[in-house]
Amino acid sequence: IGHLKSLVNGRDELDVESGSTVRATLEKVGIRSELVALVMVNDEQRDKDYVVQEGDVVKVMAVIGGG
Secondary structure, eight states, X not given: OHHHHHHTXXXXXXXXXXXXXXXXXXXXXXXXXXXXEEEEETTEEEOTTOBOOTTOOEEEEEOOOOO
């Protein structure tokens, strides 16, 4: 999560407009969608094509690399 936070000036939460997909919303706030491995909306797993609705709580988890 640290890497994604660095892309949004260290913020834990962002208010975003409803009506766009998670993918489009990520791109709009400066996060490339391929950096996100998991999307949870209201504690349910969703894909990046889910359209964000008013009142949704969206949580994302970054791709974790290893060696």
